[in-house]
Amino acid sequence: MNADRNIDQLLDRISLYDLRSYLSRSGWISAFVENKKWQIYDLKKDSEDALQLILPAAENFSDFRERIRQAVVSLSQIEGKTLSNMFAEIAGLNSDSLLIRLQLPSSASSIPIDDAPRHVKAIRNLVVYSACSEIDAKPHYENPLSSATPLFDKFEFCHTFKGSFGFEVATTVAKPLETGNLFEPPKQRKIVERIVRGLILLDEAVKTSDPTTLISSYDTGLNARMCDALAEIGLLGQIPFNFDIQWATSISPSDDVKNFRGRVIGEAEVSILQHVAEQLKIVQPRADEITGIVINLHCVNNPNDNDSRRNVALKIFHREYGPIEVKMTLGPDWYLQAIDAHTTGKQIYAQGQLQRNGNSWSMEAITRFRIVDKASS
Template sequence: MIRSDKRFLKNIDRVRLFDLKNYLYRKGWKQSANNGQKWQIFKFDVDSTNSLDLILPSNESFIDFRERIQQSIEALSQIEDKSVSELLAELMVENADSVKLRLKVPKSVNSLPIEDASRHIKAIKNLFLYSGCSEIKNFPHFEQPLPAAQEFLSDFEFCHTFRGSFGFEVSSTIIKEKEDRDLFEIPSNRRIVERIARGLSALDQAVRSDDPDILISSYETALNARMCDALTQIGLGGQINFAVDIDWANILEPSEDVLFFHGLTIGEAQVSILNYASEKLKVVEPTMQEISGRVVNLHCVANPSEGGARRSVAIKVDHSEHGLIEVRLALGPDAYLQAIKAHTEGRELVASGQLQRKGNTWSLDAITSVREGLESNK
């Protein structure tokens, strides 16, 4: 009986009435009658003379709603000659994309260090967050997540971990009941998952061809640098292999280029490509620019007026293209004193030179001028 199946009871909460009705419509059932506030009848014509009726509650407000849904699923499993678990698995992806990440740990391991678990979860969050960033702007790298991308995360939720090994499941509903949107527009949460799938496909091709440029050149539609970082961090930098599997919602077919993608295992070869691609995507070739920002760090271990002293300054720059970045400058004695004065007086420092980024580090080289700017209000 269904009531004795704890796994079923655990997952039944993920089946909404809206999803069950969509499943019935897709399978050829038609709504034939309803009693307004209490119930609704769906009919399936077996042949010209025989039909089947299925009674569903009219809404989810009734105390016995879950019990009624269980009974309906049990009846459907008999009608379709499927096990309850098979039918439930279909219903859970009727209207929701499911991204499953399974850690490949030895069978003897029965727990995870809590610090490692938080690192896995943070990396998974970043994978979706920075995928959302690329849906807003096609940048190869993001210093910080875009504020608008944070809003996309509300469309995703962690589900119960699944049986076997250690795993995480992230689910996102495709169509919300009574949602007012353009039905011809792909929802943002589906585009985010498709970008992840597209990136994993490109990663697989890059590994098979031993050509990381396949992954690097596809950043506009696939993985940006932060997404590469997130994938490596899910496996704790290569310490743990893990599998990523995607079940697409039945209600909306995915884009053609990811239609047949279902999963990939991330191991040593994949992490190596991801690390390389991330570094390359973070590189910004030197260009002559004038930057300005508040001084956030001054460092000189010797007398700054001495010619051989190493004088470094960091300024926080709100760059029109790269966002909020911290840029390092190596300065001569006079320019360093100007930086100290600007910092003391709360003014910005303005400098011209070759701005570039290597990895996560921004620097201004070949500096041609340094001066005090406007009073900083930050």
């Protein structure tokens, strides 16, 4: 039953273009027919009569899937391959697949329900932030770029494959009538290659105990969010996992990643990933000015006491980093102004040294601080 289910899932991924591509690559020749509903492919084998396969001319016929199934069954018999292998080979012709397998004890038959969405969200973030880097490579992103959505939408979660909790994410990298640069791989392929390139650099960083190259290669490899996502797939080192790739056979991958073999991401890898993420998130102090609303005030003692620590958080929209939360430590007069702004719903303007460590933004050495009247902002 599981085999039948996997075949059905693979069948759903096979397009008419995939099957035509496979036939053309295997020596089948499209024959001319006047009937616009069918396509006939011939294959001559030695001196035998030509073999024929009949395909629907379009995918909008009601029995399209059944016709494709029949054609693949015939192909498996002609080529002497198992049905599941035949389906997998055709489905993988024009698609790249990321294969992620959690290394759970053999006795485990399930995973906690709260953990499942964490695995899936982490895999999603890995692809999303790789897409961001293909649009505008940065060491870190506060949030995904909106322009990355069309690229991410071309990826899909497939069935969990046989074994201990395996996830497959696939994307089509070759489609009919595409007019892209023949010498430039499609964006989806570049997203996958970036992930694989990062894994290769991660492996080198673990072997040499030196993450320098991994940190400096964010423009072609992992950004901070991708590091976070890889670490989170295995719940921050709690669960080792295998990461492998199946390249589309119709388009060769770039030379620097084509020999990639599956990697295991365990505690050592997660430790490196967390360090690299922290380094890539650092923004050195620089003079800046911000305007935003007060979202948090904290002072344990009397704000007027000299030894009191008065903390304020502003929610701002930064021209470069987007929506961020900036923390500040203030003196008593400015803290009272922050309380007033929070009470009246007014904004605060501040000027000083803006910096980021890890996921936290702060402003130090503040030289200007005032309430901004909405009418004049």
